[in-house]
Amino acid sequence: MAEAPPIRLDGETRIFPILGHPIGQVKSPAALTAIMAERGFNGLVVPLHILPQALDGWLGQAAAMRNVDGIVITVPHKAAALAHCARVSARGRAAGAVNILIREGDGWAGDATDGQGCLDAVAAAGFDVAGKSALLVGAGGAGSAIAWEILARGASDLALHDVDTARRDALIARLSADFPGRVRAGSPDPRGFALVANATPLGMRPDDPLPVQVQHLTPDQMVSDVVTRPAVPALIAAARERGCRTATGTAMFDAQAVLLAEMLMGLRRID
């Protein structure tokens, strides 16, 4: 960020809160604001620490802030924010959660961009999922969004693995409504998949088990991970050792930051 243009701050600045609990860890305010500044847009992404029990009250009056055109939603508010949307994208409905609200009149349109961020990072690493098979580990919020996006971008089939089999099966059922016959239960065995994606937090702690059996990875495979800390988690390190192409959580964050900033600036519409 050191080379970024200085942040503008005056009465005309458009304000975009990011809501989270806790909030100290968020990197989006600086990242998204820097993208806006680079584009010559007078906007500021501002962290707001909102407790879960206060979210409904806060969002209920958010449209009254007339210089707020969009709101970024992070952990743990993504599912609860869905109820405040007058309109939700297919991605948001599939994820059961939204991470961005964009003003439409006096209401909000909601979208879930985790899947796009992940697949944009995968695409930037030179991999096109269309027509290929994929394994995804993790059927939570991020996993749901990534699964939907893998299928929406034309994967031939998707295997889902989650230790919580009820959560896995519920996601398979939701996805099958939009993409019949292309989703099934999987396992940690990555053999035979062109794309192997981790959407669990496994890898954040040094003693975490690996999300997939990395000894079976082969150089023709693409491996992606949502974990951002450490920058190179064990799965990515193992995949690189075995010659795979990789897309890290940081690459996903960067791709998503561009997407979110463009949506907040009104350059991309929620469809």
Add this chain to the structure above:
Amino acid sequence: MAEAPPIRLDGETRIFPILGHPIGQVKSPAALTAIMAERGFNGLVVPLHILPQALDGWLGQAAAMRNVDGIVITVPHKAAALAHCARVSARGRAAGAVNILIREGDGWAGDATDGQGCLDAVAAAGFDVAGKSALLVGAGGAGSAIAWEILARGASDLALHDVDTARRDALIARLSADFPGRVRAGSPDPRGFALVANATPLGMRPDDPLPVQVQHLTPDQMVSDVVTRPAVPALIAAARERGCRTATGTAMFDAQAVLLAEMLMGLRRID
């Protein structure tokens, strides 16, 4: 502001909204944020455009934003914000309005700093009002705060002039409760007063009448004005021509910005 340190923006940044309608004209976000940055404080003063009918709803949930320790209030919300204070300074009660809220637990303490800003600017110009007589024109929100401060800083007596005589008399009655026998009705004639202060918007437009009879000003007098645009309004220009010391609205804004920033940073308590 060009020499100011760069604005910090991360998850730890303390956020201080400034509420107004309209909001495009406010200079406080940049001015107060720059003071914070100069002091090494990670804070950001953010403009929020709140419609009058939305103010109560917004302030009603404001304490839920856990990284918001203070709120700056500007036109037209100063009087309405008073009702949201769990505690109000004597200055705020006298003004019937507050321009800053500071978090105290789950509630807000309110203060009115317009008077302090004006009198700090007057003091910075080398004038001590203690023991001296003053004329103040304008009994509105800013005038009320300035009148209280003139008396609180020990002026021997204060004459108040306002074309709205009912408003003038109501303010005289309020002030007399705190400062009995030291306030009376005045006129636009400045003769005999050590301090001559304008708290009306007269001077913002080129064809405005002057708030006092400037032909009677003498070099021993101190003249202050709340008008910030133009930077040198007609009253200040005439006073300078006649050899008076002066304190402009811009000097008052600058003095008040330091005061507000120090309150937001927790360096000054509302008493």
